Structures are given as C-alpha cells and as structure tokens.
Amino acid sequence: MRSVYMDHSATTPVKPEVVEAMLPYFTEIYGNASSVHAFGREARKGVMSARNTIAEYIGASVDELFFTAGGTESDNWAIRGVAHANKQKGNHIITTTIEHHAVLHVCEMLEKEGFEVTYLKTDADGLISLKDLEAAIQPSTILISIMAVNNEIGTIQPIEEIGQIAKKHGVLFHTDAVQALGKIELDVNKQNIDLMSFSAHKLYGPKGIGALYVRKGTRIKNLMDGGAQEKKRRPGTENVPGIIGFGKAVELAAEGFEENNARLIRLRDKMIAGIEATIPYIRLNGHRTKRHPGNVNFCFEFIEGESLLLSLDLVGIAASSGSACTSGSLDPSHVLMAIGLTHEIAHGSLRLSLGEFTTDEDVDYVIEQLKPIVERLRSYSPLYEKATGGTR
Numbered sequence: 001m002r003s004v005y006m007d008h009s010a011t012t013p014v015k016p017e018v019v020e021a022m023l024p025y026f027t028e029i030y031g032n033a034s035s036v037h038a039f040g041r042e043a044r045k046g047v048m049s050a051r052n053t054i055a056e057y058i059g060a061s062v063d064e065l066f067f068t069a070g071g072t073e074s075d076n077w078a079i080r081g082v083a084h085a086n087k088q089k090g091n092h093i094i095t096t097t098i099e100h101h102a103v104l105h106v107c108e109m110l111e112k113e114g115f116e117v118t119y120l121k122t123d124a125d126g127l128i129s130l131k132d133l134e135a136a137i138q139p140s141t142i143l144i145s146i147m148a149v150n151n152e153i154g155t156i157q158p159i160e161e162i163g164q165i166a167k168k169h170g171v172l173f174h175t176d177a178v179q180a181l182g183k184i185e186l187d188v189n190k191q192n193i194d195l196m197s198f199s200a201h202k203l204y205g206p207k208g209i210g211a212l213y214v215r216k217g218t219r220i221k222n223l224m225d226g227g228a229q230e231k232k233r234r235p236g237t238e239n240v241p242g243i244i245g246f247g248k249a250v251e252l253a254a255e256g257f258e259e260n261n262a263r264l265i266r267l268r269d270k271m272i273a274g275i276e277a278t279i280p281y282i283r284l285n286g287h288r289t290k291r292h293p294g295n296v297n298f299c300f301e302f303i304e305g306e307s308l309l310l311s312l313d314l315v316g317i318a319a320s321s322g323s324a325c326t327s328g329s330l331d332p333s334h335v336l337m338a339i340g341l342t343h344e345i346a347h348g349s350l351r352l353s354l355g356e357f358t359t360d361e362d363v364d365y366v367i368e369q370l371k372p373i374v375e376r377l378r379s380y381s382p383l384y385e386k387a388t389g390g391t392r
C-alpha cells in the first residue's frame with residue numbers, strides 16, 4: 001500500500017543533509033560548547049556558525065538570536081518574559097483568538113496574574129483587522145503577539161503592517177513564526193519585529209530545538225535560572241547537534257526558497273481544486289491565496305473529522321483533524337470556532353499539509369481516495385440523506 005504523509009504542519013522528516021551535518025556532533029565533536037578546551041572550541045564554532053546562518057536569514061545580528069528547546073519555549077519566553085519585565089509600564093497585551101496554545105495558554109496564565117489581554121477576532125478567512133488592532137492599543141499596552149502563519153488553516157497575517165502599527169505606538173511586537181520560517185519572507189527590520197519564535201522540526205530539522213529572536217535593547221526576563229549560556233539569557237548546556245541541524249535546515253530552506261515554495265503552491269492548489277471538483281458540501285478553511293504554501297484545510301459537512309482520519313489512515317494517508325495537540329479532546333479546534341464555524345461543521349475538518357517530498361502522485365492518490373471515503377461516511381448520516389432529499 002502507498003504511504004502518503006500529509007501532516008507536515010505537525011512535524012517534518014529530518015532531511016538527510018541535516019542528519020549528516022549533525023552526526024559528527026554526537027560522536028566526534030561532543031565537547032560542551034562552554035568548555036575552554038579544543039573539544040569545547042570545536043562545538044562552539046559549530047554553534048556560532050549555525051547562529052550566524054539563522055540570524056542572517058532573518059536580517060538579525062548574531063547577538064539577537066537565542067537557542068531554546070523549540071517553539072513552545074520561545075513563545076512562553078517571549079510573552080511571559082516581556083510581560084514580567086515591563087509590568088511598571090503597563091499590564092495590557094494584545095493577541096488573537098487563533099494563536100497556538102503556546103501563546104494562548106500563556107496569556108490565560110498572565111490574566112490570572114492580573115494582566116489584561118485583548119484577543120482580537122479574525123474574519124471568516126482567519127485574517128485580523130488592522131483597524132481593530134490599532135483601536136485595541138491603550139497607553140498600558142506593552143506587547144502585541146500575533147502569529148505570522150496559522151498552523152491549522154494556513155492564513156498569513158499582514159505582519160509588516162502589524163509591525164508598523166506596533167512601532168508607531170511604541171509597543172513591542174512578537175510573532176510566532178514557527179510555520180512561517182522558510183515559507184514566507186521574514187526580515188526583522190523591514191517588518192519591525194521585536195521578538196520572533198522558531199522551531200526546527202517544522203522545517204526539516206530535529207525536534208526539541210528552536211530559537212527566539214530578541215531585538216537588542218528589548219526588556220525581557222529570563223524564563224529559567226542557571227548557567228551563563230546564551231549570553232546569560234537562556235541557561236542549560238547547548239543542544240549542539242540540534243543547533244547544527246537547525247542551522248543546516250535553515251541553510252537548505254534559504255537555498256531552495258523560491259523553487260520549493262512555487263512547487264508547493266502548485267501542488268496545494270492542485271489538491272484544493274481536485275477536492276473541490278469531486279466532493280460537494282465542503283468549505284475551504286483559511287484564506288485562499290494569503291496561505292501557507294503547503295496547507296490544505298477543508299470542512300466536510302455531515303462527517304466527523306476523526307472517522308475521516310481513521311479511514312484515510314487505513315489507505316496509508318496521514319493527515320490531521322483540528323490540531324495534533326488537541327486531538328483526544330472532544331472540543332472542536334479553537335481556530336475553526338474562532339473563524340465562525342459551528343461545532344457541527346468544525347467537527348468535520350481535515351488538514352492535509354504538504355511538504356517538500358510530496359509528489360504529484362501523492363496528491364492524485366489523496367484526491368482519488370478521499371471521494372469514496374467521504375461518500376461512504378456520509379451514507380451513514382441521516383442529516384445528509386435529509387439534505388440531499390434521499391436521492392443518494
């Protein structure tokens with residue numbers, strides 16, 4: 001049976017070149033990057049080179065990039081760290097209803113501590129309104145945290161315009177760019193970004209390594225106490241192989257940026273068109289063009305997303321419904337609810353996220369398999385029978 005991985009927004013395979021770059025750092029160059037001896041110096045050299053690659057790619061300087069254990073830590077650090085360091089200035093934070101839980105749950109914790117949080121609503125495509133954003137800014141606003149690209153529905157926010165508004169009002173701007181890195185252009189100066197979160201495993205790098213960009217001069221508290229690593233900002237022995245892998249993944253993403261994304265967009269749009277042409281009673285979630293190059297997300301009326309996933313799994317197709325982090329709970333995705341879908345419709349959602357190794361044959365296979373599965377599942381639904389007048 002064919003095996004087709006359509007869940008790249010959950011995680012990506014590690015590219016062979018990335019593994020190859022990492023291997024020596026497990027076995028030969030295993031020194032602690034903080035040690036003074038030759039083993040340590042070699043490891044440190046690798047870390048510096050990776051930091052340089054990533055910083056350069058986003059237009060930052062090397063002393064503004066701090067390695068973390070991934071996107072979740074970077075989001076936690078950015079929001080909690082800025083909130084706690086700027087308490088005297090104000091207690092108001094602006095974010096959106098469609099953020100990743102690594103942002104939303106931190107904001108909820110801060111509310112319990114006395115911070116005030118405005119959760120901006122989006123339109124039906126998942127786009128925030130710049131007018132609403134500007135209207136929400138108060139003298140006590142210390143931080144705007146808005147994701148660059150949504151992980152469920154793929155919608156791309158106007159981060160350059162958001163950055164301009166933040167700058168005009170003297171408010172710090174954090175963006176969760178975990179899904180954006182390598183997929184859309186990111187430039188901390190052009191886009192007026194003060195803090196930006198990354199994760200390597202969404203970009204064909206290893207899991208458990210990420211980074212936070214922090215603009216020079218930004219007031220931010222540390223999340224943890226410990227050693228003097230990362231300029232005394234983020235303690236803990238550096239994950240050297242992870243950092244090397246992250247650097248290599250970014251290098252490859254930079255090299256292939258235009259070609260890979262043009263190819264992904266072509267396959268994405270072929271998938272969307274193929275599904276729309278063969279299956280009725282569906283809704284494309286997310287903006288049709290301001291969209292992650294590999295994201296396809298549909299709601300199928302009269303169907304449970306979970307049954308759809310299981311049926312797809314039986315024919316070798318790996319996809320997701322809602323977000324991977326919330327599977328197991330019965331609540332529909334908070335993102336689909338936030339864009340105004342009903343519980344019923346939101347429950348029938350399917351995210352197919354394509355990646356650099358996805359082929360035309362993979363896309364054809366999914367389109368071909370999906371139609372009979374959807375028809376079979378719908379045939380069990382009394383509502384479907386009613387809606388179609390029992391003619392099917």
Ligand SMILES: *Cc1c(COP(=O)(O)O)cnc(C)c1O
Nearest residue numbers: 070071072100102151178179199
């Ligand atoms: C995956 C993801 C995260 C979490 O990153 P981890 O490295 O898995 O902790 C945060 N934000 C977004 C948008 C993501 O897609």
